[in-house]
Amino acid sequence: MILTDYSLCSFNNNFLPLDVIHPIDDNYSMGYREKIPKKITPDRIKESLVHVGMNTSLNFPVSLGYFHSVFLDAGYSHQENSSPKESHQLYKHFFFHEEKGTSAVITPLGVTFNCIDNYIGWTSYSDEINKLIKELYEVNLINEIHHLGIRYASEFPGNKLFNYVDFTISSSVFPNPNQTGKIRFETIEGDYKIIVNLLITKNLKPFTQHAKSSTELSIIDVDVIRSGMNIRSMEDFKRILNESHHKEKQIFFSLLTDKFLNTLNPEY
Structure with missing residues (x-):
């Protein structure tokens, strides 16, 4: 079984679960920006x-004993899952590092990392992931890594999502695309499975703390997945992790219009 719905491992229960659909065109190739920003300010990332x-x-x-040892030695605290609502939650083990701002969920499928509150930046985040994966290799716990998924969700206030992204929708049935709803795209590009969800909502409680539950939000959710691998070295893992992150950034920034991107204080 391969995990594609990472919301099962999210600490934010407001994240919508996604239904897996099959790609329409395996030969599809996305058009990317020539220049990808290093970052925008604020970053808008609410799930990483x-x-x-x-x-x-x-x-x-x-x-589990080895997982516990590695994460506790790295300064993480363990949170018991005392009252699981679903049977699969019996196998979740939660770890938090408040000072570093990172968290992890361990399940029989592997480890899912996340930032606790604010995104800490890719350099710090990837360094922490690489350090922990290296420790798991060094205690001979990992035979191979076969799956890597990066899923970032970025949140923008208001319901003007289709003014932000670089495509249009025209329909006599739905004349106004800027209303509550979700559009999902899925395709295969090379070694990657790519899933993009565009969501406008009034009922979803915002990721941002202290915001009102009725606040209108636009969410861009990009999921980049590589499966069927046989990674047995840290060198290969680091390379594929960085390549996957770059692919996620390419997709996210290429979705945005030039006009909207320029309002986000991009740094190159």
């Missing part, structure tokens, strides 16, 4: 999930 799917040398109940 990185899922590492792995085969371990031990079965899950036994391997």
Whole structure:
């Protein structure tokens, strides 16, 4: 089983679960910007999930001891999942590092990382992920990493999502696209499975703390997945992690119109 719905491992229960659909055109190629910003200010990122799917040398109940040892030694605190609502939650183990601003969920499928409140930037975030994965390799827990998914959700105030993104929708049935709803795209590009969700909502509680639950929001959710791999070295893992992150950035920034991107204080 391969995890594609990372919301199952999200600490933010407001994140909508997604239904997996099959790509329409395997030969589809996206058009990207020539220049991709290093960052925008503020970054607008409210979820920054990185899922590492792995085969371990031990079965899950036994391997948990190694996971606990690595994460606790790295300064993480463990939170018990005392009252799971679903059967699959019995196998979730939550770890938090308040000072670093990062978290992790361990399940039989692997490890899903996230930032707790604010996004800490890719350099710090990837360094922390690489450090922990390296430790898991060094205690001989990981046989191979077969799956890597990066899913970032960015939140913008208001319901003008289709004024922000670089495409138009025209329909006599739905004359006004800037209303509550969700549009989903999925395709295959090279080694990557790419899923993009564009969401306008009035009923979803915002990611931003202290905001009113009725606030209108526009959300751009980009999911980049590589599966069927056989990663057995940290060098290969670091390379594919950075390549996947770059692909996610390419997609996100290429979705935005030039006019809207220029309002986000891009730095190149």
